[in-house]
Amino acid sequence: MIGAKTLAEGVTPQSEDYSRWYTDVVQKADLADYTPVRGCMVIKPYGYALWENIHDALDRRFKETGHVNAYFPLFIPMSFLEKEAEHVEGFSPELAVVTVGGGEKLEEPLAVRPTSETIIGHMYAQWIKSYRDLPVLINQWANVVRWELRTRLFLRTTEFLWQEGHTAHATSEEAMEETLRMLGVYVDFAVNEAAIPVIPGRKSDTEKFAGAVNSYTIEAMMGDKRALQSGTSHYMGQNFAKAFDIQYLDQNNQLQHCWTTSWGVSTRMIGAVIMTHGDDKGLVLPPRLAPIQVVIVPISKTDEERAQVMPVAEDILKRLQAAGVRVKLDDRTELTPGWKFNDWEMRGVPLRIEIGPKDVANQSAVLARRDIPGRDGKSFISWAELEVKAPEMLATIQQALYNKALAFREEHTHQPETYEEFKAAVDDGFALAWWCGSAECEDAIKNDTRASNRCIPMDQPGGSGKCIFCGKDASEKAIFGKAY
């Protein structure tokens, strides 16, 4: 209940200042808070409950695809990071470095992990001996640190929580299969749990992970039409295997280097959920991830009315709990129903059940959808149907959120034919355009428009065309957009 009193004050409208709207929602919905530690946030209980649901939904999928969890050290010797040239170049500007331990200056400074390819690569080199040990399919849930100058709650923080999968395989084909399998897991999670339509695609060389051969991404469009990279899956080829001597004896007793992958989703996903579904009343949570799916608000003006209403509210609570719904009864007496409505709308609870004296008389209740404001989102329901209708309604809301976000993205995705059209397109969202594949065009576009190459979508139209910037032959289309 911390901070509850400030909740009903409302947030800055999206149209006025999207960035302030975002920060208002994060704070007023009690998801996270700033701390005196530069760039580090507190994930508050409500935000953490959302992360727990994201964790569980991903973890289940990882285990279903044969992965196991493990835990590797927080600290990485600086010399390890230097073993893969592109990797150290990419990460060294962002490192937090421990130089003192137990009161003494360390001989070799330790980096706080910005990601764990190097320390995990070192361990895999010890563990993997033979083709029988492969594949190694390990995931880690952990905190990582990347020193950031400009931070935003959930989107870019110095410390964040994530999962990082690290796998080793006998062949290039298997490693590539794994890379794309996990990209598919991320798409499945985004679409079916977070109700976020995402575009799976390959990153350009400019945008790929430091040390990868190829990086794959799921890109989503936020409510301000900007892109958010929401998860990545990297095919490392033999880069890390060679840097860390991850080798195995094959069936012919020949020593071979492994082929490795890594893939990650972070607390940034919470930012994606907020900015995909939120509105001027606050957060809107997809039912499958919502810590509270249904809130029951009893309505009474007198003690007598309260005595009628409360037993019914408690009965509904128990029945929905038994039906597996995450439900809360807001029985606070010091607050008005109107205040509570605003409060739970701010927190994005998908479905509200109102119970007043009239409803008791009619053995009915009012269901109010968070995603459809006002009367259109309200319906009456008889008590007898609750266990069936409430979960049905949650499923309807889940699908409606996805549909709405998809329609929004499609409305703001354009296929420009000229560079002039391209510039207008990236001012209004995504441009899907032929691209020759050169970093020069990519850079020039970015300098000119601030739109970056988000990905080369897996789903290509086929055929060929002319690069939207230089006019040279192009065999692939890319998505460009301004990004977080």
Place this chain on the structure above:
Amino acid sequence: MIGAKTLAEGVTPQSEDYSRWYTDVVQKADLADYTPVRGCMVIKPYGYALWENIHDALDRRFKETGHVNAYFPLFIPMSFLEKEAEHVEGFSPELAVVTVGGGEKLEEPLAVRPTSETIIGHMYAQWIKSYRDLPVLINQWANVVRWELRTRLFLRTTEFLWQEGHTAHATSEEAMEETLRMLGVYVDFAVNEAAIPVIPGRKSDTEKFAGAVNSYTIEAMMGDKRALQSGTSHYMGQNFAKAFDIQYLDQNNQLQHCWTTSWGVSTRMIGAVIMTHGDDKGLVLPPRLAPIQVVIVPISKTDEERAQVMPVAEDILKRLQAAGVRVKLDDRTELTPGWKFNDWEMRGVPLRIEIGPKDVANQSAVLARRDIPGRDGKSFISWAELEVKAPEMLATIQQALYNKALAFREEHTHQPETYEEFKAAVDDGFALAWWCGSAECEDAIKNDTRASNRCIPMDQPGGSGKCIFCGKDASEKAIFGKAY
């Protein structure tokens, strides 16, 4: 499968070298491994699966007692640690300190959290305004770092995983109630999940947490008769509330300091499980925490026999899965049944089901208990009873492990009347003895015998006696023992 080949080699017998036995078990059962990062371990997948079960069993209890999870920063400004005098004195020798971030020297160095009272206290001071905001009941699952000179896998590592609960209350009574409630939760967990008999008690002033008014502990006896502190719950009084200005307006609109608690259990609990139940064949896991509760080993000498046996083994697998048992079918063809038996015994799987051609003919199977070696632990069972009998047997094993550990502790707990008897007692385990309460006696005993004051048990005999060391009046008995 990593490292499987070395598993059947066996471990150093406990009687030969208990310490080596422990390290052998941790490594050969694939629980954890050393890393090149001083004092930091890798928790391998099998060890991590055990930790996940510990996590889930504790987390469920925390939520049932009204707690929520949150996440606070990894880094703590050095000035925060200095705000509570005893706290900084206790922890500063153990700190890892970040002095460089993003390539630049930091103005104020950041400690990697050794525990989070200070940063959480600072946040609570921002969040708590009124008595309506209390109690605050938050837990955090996190990694912490304490620079250790001598480390042992799980028992004492520079980085470890734990949970730390931090609560704030309006009154001293409520805070003390919470402190003891969580001690009770730890007892419940230890006894009913880990099958470890523990002694709940109060720490002496010498042994209490740096900054606490009173610390409570659960103490367990390991297989070498030494004590292991397995969880602690601290009553902070107003020490941290005053250091961090955690204040609230009471019902009379008066500003009051809160009363706070903290409590934690760490990956050290895995060490407790290993050393309470393990034997010369390796790990013995309590069924409720075991990642694999039942392993099915099919036995066949010919392809024809295998064709008979495997469908039955697979059927048993499915039926036990459907009955909610964590079960694995070991269908590896390159290994003998005997090798597999040793392998799964090393890994502590509580129950083995053997299926051979004779069993197929009889529609029966052999159940072999991990905790009872040889024939005495074997029984025949008909297929029809499997879903009932296997879970029953797991419950029996769970209870048997507890009973065995309790009997062992009781056998090695003595109530000496003289100091000579006391010295003999602490050479053989625990001494429960009258103690006058002075740090001088405690220190003298420790210097003389290497046995420390483990706790003043909650369960006291009543009455009074003479201090075992100085002979002065004593009103409480304490447990003394050599400790990890």
